[in-house]
Amino acid sequence: MIRPLNAIFWILRGIRVYALVGSTGTGKSFRAKLVAQKYGIELIIDDGLLIRGDQLIAGKSAKKEALYLGAVKTAIFHDKPHRDEVTRALQHEKFRKILIIGTSEKMVSRICERLQIPQPFKTIKIEDIATKEEIEKAMQSRQIEGKHVIPVPALEIRRNYPSIFYDSVRVFLKRSFGSGASLPKIYEKAVVRPEYAKRGRVAISEAALSQMVVHCVDEYDSSVKVKRLAIRDDSHGYRITVVLEAPYGTKLASNAHALQEYIVDNIERFTGILVAEVNIVIDRLTPRRKGKGKRY
Known part of the structure; x- marks a missing residue:
C-alpha cells in the first residue's frame, strides 16, 4: 500500500x-x-x-x-x-x-x-x-x-x-x-x-526449482505456507504440484488460479525453462495471523 x-x-x-x-x-x-x-x-x-x-x-x-x-x-x-x-x-x-x-x-x-x-x-x-x-x-x-x-x-x-x-x-x-x-x-x-x-551453464536442479516455488508463494501471499512439493520433468516441460497450508478466509478458487499464473510467469521468466503445469493443493486450513496476508 x-x-x-x-x-x-x-x-x-x-x-x-x-x-x-x-x-x-x-x-x-x-x-x-x-x-x-x-x-x-x-x-x-x-x-x-x-x-x-x-x-x-x-x-x-x-x-x-x-x-x-x-x-x-x-x-x-x-x-x-x-x-x-x-x-x-x-x-x-x-x-x-x-x-x-x-x-x-x-x-x-x-x-x-x-x-x-x-x-x-x-x-x-x-x-x-x-x-x-x-x-x-x-x-x-x-x-x-x-x-x-x-x-x-x-x-x-x-x-x-x-x-x-x-x-x-x-x-x-x-x-x-x-x-x-x-x-x-x-x-x-x-x-x-x-x-x-548463458549457454553451457543453464541447468536447474529440483532443489533450486523448489526454492523458487517457495519464494514465489511467499512473495504472493506470506500467510500461505508450502508443506510439500513434487516436481516431474517430461517432454512437455516441468510439472509441479504444490501442497499448501492456507488460513481461514482465503478465497481459494480465485487466489489459487492467480498463484498458479504467478509461479509459472516467474519461473519461466528467470530460468528459460518451460512449465507445463502447476497444480495447487490446499491440504489444511489454519487461523489467520494478524498482520499476515496477501501483499497485493
Whole structure:
C-alpha cells in the first residue's frame, strides 16, 4: 500500500504510471521505447533498472545475477538498498510519465508498491502492440538462443555490464508531424545473455526449482505456507504440484488460479525453462495471523 505522504507527493506532481505486460520472452523490452515514444513517457523501469532515454539512471540489472532467485528478487526490488536507490532517483528526476515492464499486472503492482509510486493509469498488453508472429519469433530467440533485450544503447551496457553484452539492434520508427512530413527516429537496443542463462551453464536442479516455488508463494501471499512439493520433468516441460497450508478466509478458487499464473510467469521468466503445469493443493486450513496476508 502506498504511504499517504508519498501518494500526495506524486499526485501533486501529476505523475501517471503506464504498464507494459506480457509473458516472458514475448518482446516487451524490445518494444518499450516505441511505447514510450507513442505516449510521451520519459522513464522506463525494466528488470531492476531505471532508464531515461539512452541512459541507465539507477538500479541494477536482474540479468547480471548469477542465480535465478537473485534475478527474481532484483526484478521486483526485493532488496532495500536497491529499492531505496531507485526511489531516491525517482524523487529527483523530472518526469510526468513512467513505464513499468512486467510479466503480469500483479508484478507491476508489486513494483509500484515497493517504489511507492501510484498504481498504473493505463496497462498495455504485448498482444495489443505485436503480432502473433512477432511474439513467436521473440519467444524462439529467448528459448533457443537465450537472448534478452535491454532498451538502452549498446554503449551503456558495455560500460556497465560488459560480461553479459552480446550484440545490438536498431529499430527505425517514423515520426509524423503536423505538416504531414515524417522523420525517421532510430532506437538502439542492447542484446544480452544473462549470467543465469548463458549457454553451457543453464541447468536447474529440483532443489533450486523448489526454492523458487517457495519464494514465489511467499512473495504472493506470506500467510500461505508450502508443506510439500513434487516436481516431474517430461517432454512437455516441468510439472509441479504444490501442497499448501492456507488460513481461514482465503478465497481459494480465485487466489489459487492467480498463484498458479504467478509461479509459472516467474519461473519461466528467470530460468528459460518451460512449465507445463502447476497444480495447487490446499491440504489444511489454519487461523489467520494478524498482520499476515496477501501483499497485493
